[in-house]
Amino acid sequence: MDTDIGALTVIFTEFYYWVTVPLMFLIHVGFCMYEVGATRRKNHLHTLMKNTMLIPLVTITFFFFGWWIYFAFPNGPGITGGLIQSDNAFPWSELMGTHLGGPGVASSDPVMGYGVELGNAYWARVNGVFWAAFLLFSWTAASIVSGAVIERIRPGAFWIIAVLVGSFTWIIDAAWGWHPDGWMVTQLGYHDAYASGVIHAIAGGAALGVLIPLGPRLGKFAPDGTPRNINPHNKWLVTIGLFLIYTGFWGFYVACNVPIIDYGALGGAEGVVNFTATTIYLTPTTLSAIVFNFLMSLSGGLIAGYVVSRGESFWTYSCGLAGVICASAGNDLYHPIQAMLIGAVGAVCAYKLHFWVENKFKIDDAVGAVAVHGYAGFIGLVIAGFMLWGHPATAGYYDPATLITPWGQFAGAIIMFVVLGFIPAYVVSNILKSFGVLRIPPAVELVGLDISEEMAEEMDAIEVSEADIAEAKRLGLLA
Amino acid sequence: MLSIQFLSTTIVETWAGADLSQLGPIYPMVGSEKILVIIGILFWLGFHFRQAGIEAKEMAADEAAARDPERLKRVFSKEAQHY
Numbered sequence: 066m067d068t069d070i071g072a073l074t075v076i077f078t079e080f081y082y083w084v085t086v087p088l089m090f091l092i093h094v095g096f097c098m099y100e101v102g103a104t105r106r107k108n109h110l111h112t113l114m115k116n117t118m119l120i121p122l123v124t125i126t127f128f129f130f131g132w133w134i135y136f137a138f139p140n141g142p143g144i145t146g147g148l149i150q151s152d153n154a155f156p157w158s159e160l161m162g163t164h165l166g167g168p169g170v171a172s173s174d175p176v177m178g179y180g181v182e183l184g185n186a187y188w189a190r191v192n193g194v195f196w197a198a199f200l201l202f203s204w205t206a207a208s209i210v211s212g213a214v215i216e217r218i219r220p221g222a223f224w225i226i227a228v229l230v231g232s233f234t235w236i237i238d239a240a241w242g243w244h245p246d247g248w249m250v251t252q253l254g255y256h257d258a259y260a261s262g263v264i265h266a267i268a269g270g271a272a273l274g275v276l277i278p279l280g281p282r283l284g285k286f287a288p289d290g291t292p293r294n295i296n297p298h299n300k301w302l303v304t305i306g307l308f309l310i311y312t313g314f315w316g317f318y319v320a321c322n323v324p325i326i327d328y329g330a331l332g333g334a335e336g337v338v339n340f341t342a343t344t345i346y347l348t349p350t351t352l353s354a355i356v357f358n359f360l361m362s363l364s365g366g367l368i369a370g371y372v373v374s375r376g377e378s379f380w381t382y383s384c385g386l387a388g389v390i391c392a393s394a395g396n397d398l399y400h401p402i403q404a405m406l407i408g409a410v411g412a413v414c415a416y417k418l419h420f421w422v423e424n425k426f427k428i429d430d431a432v433g434a435v436a437v438h439g440y441a442g443f444i445g446l447v448i449a450g451f452m453l454w455g456h457p458a459t460a461g462y463y464d465p466a467t468l469i470t471p472w473g474q475f476a477g478a479i480i481m482f483v484v485l486g487f488i489p490a491y492v493v494s495n496i497l498k499s500f501g502v503l504r505i506p507p508a509v510e511l512v513g514l515d516i517s518e519e520m521a522e523e524m525d526a527i528e529v530s531e532a533d534i535a536e537a538k539r540l541g542l543l544a
Numbered sequence: 545m546l547s548i549q550f551l552s553t554t555i556v557e558t559w560a561g562a563d564l565s566q567l568g569p570i571y572p573m574v575g576s577e578k579i580l581v582i583i584g585i586l587f588w589l590g591f592h593f594r595q596a597g598i599e600a601k602e603m604a605a606d607e608a609a610a611r612d613p614e615r616l617k618r619v620f621s622k623e624a625q626h627y
Contacts, residue, residue, distance in 0.1 A: 107619055156577075159574065170575065171575065221599045512615065514606070516609045
């Protein structure tokens with residue numbers, strides 16, 4: 066901040082991440098609309114509140130420990146090293162509040178974050194907006210699980226799982242595989258620039274881990290095991306919700322980048338000043354590249370989804386999302402036509418796998434979240450391993466670089482979907498189930514979660530009607 | 545004047561002539577961060593415990609409502625009409 070270019074770089078970075086936050090907020094608005102539309106009317110208020118309340122719970126817990134995990138856990142800890150000093154991210158850090166960038170009060174020691182000393186002036190400007198950008202990813206991860214389990218999970222149980230996924234497991238995977246020095250990046254050559262795995266595969270795996278102990282909605286399967294369609298009560302709301310998620314994805318994509326940095330300081334050519342945007346791995350990219358590929362993969366997914374679902378609106382929109390998610394791992398590098406084709410593959414796989422799993426294993430994923438996020442994300446990681454084979458996964462300051470490989474990506478996909486996604490959610494859900502607090506009672510499921518609200522509203526309406534009748538009589542309008 | 549300074553919660557006394565490069569945290573009560581974190585965590589955990597009680601009562605009331613056959617019929621009738 067003591068030179069013009071330094072100040073402009075930091076303040077531009079601060080503003081850039083700030084802009085991503087309201088854009089990503091739209092993802093959550095979309096998720097709420099989509100979930101409420103997908104439920105039957107007897108459950109829609111509880112569905113809305115279940116999703117809405119994950120916002121404050123994940124936010125405060127991400128403040129208490131999620132942010133610190135990202136900076137402290139890139140080595141595991143215990144896989145390639147210990148905890149990394151992360152002064153900027155402790156919840157009691159002076160930099161986790163209004164700070165002007167000067168010396169600290171409690172300590173004047175250098176502030177370490179990202180394993181280096183970037184200085185108070187940097188963190189004072191960037192810490193909050195960077196935290197918020199990551200937090201919005203956290204909401205998304207938890208919200209993906211929310212859709213799958215509608216109409217039968219207890220809200221209290223879901224909120225515990227939301228904190229688990231939103232403030233704990235996903236951010237461990239981010240430290241491991243979505244950090245320039247994460248052990249999965251430096252050891253496996255894991256590459257997942259726009260979060261096919263670190264958000265989508267893990268959340269899809271977690272949703273599956275909850276769905277198995279939770280069980281299907283009453284009436285979902287006929288006695289012979291044939292699935293019944295429990296249709297959305299409002300497909301318009303569902304599709305507009307998905308449209309809003311597409312819109313929010315613009316913020317999601319750009320928040321995955323570092324907007325401006327001198328590549329010379331990251332191991333580029335010595336003595337050459339070369340400002341560029343980078344991925345989260347500090348590998349060079351451009352906003353143009355990701356705009357090309359986001360739109361082409363969305364288009365590939367929509368076209369393939371329309372064909373494979375025979376024009377069914379819910380699945381066409383969902384397949385658009387699956388297309389983006391499948392291509393996201395390598396959308397910093399793909400050619401746009403490659404992104405389109407990968408998007409189409411992801412959409413078809415998500416659609417086919419959803420119905421195959423539903424029929425074969427009697428798993429009731431109410432909105433196809435496991436398929437659209439989990440399977441498409443997993444497949445996207447594996448495809449990236451083949452498509453980007455031999456490309457450096459690590460930044461310029463790693464010499465020699467660790468290279469992207471199919472086996473590194475496959476191992477990464479397993480870690481995301483199974484190790485950090487499925488297993489923790491399955492274990493915690495089973496614990497909640499053993500206490501009898503995972504699922505709502507069958508009678509409540511039949512009558513609907515909103516029954517108390519409906520009865521209270523009926524009583525209100527009767528009271529108002531009786532008051533109106535009395536007034537009409539007083540005025541002589543009624544005998 | 546003495547009482548105003550005594551009541552102050554901030555380390556900033558004036559913006560006149562301020563050298564921003566020498567100013568760090570400016571929120572009220574700098575130094576209380578660890579206590580705030582403890583209070584914040586209790587606030588969070590308190591929600592889960594309180595909410596569990598509210599939810600248990602609500603489920604019991606909902607189950608009682610579900611024992612009314614007329615109400616159930618109405619729910620199923622609406623469901624059949626895809627209401």
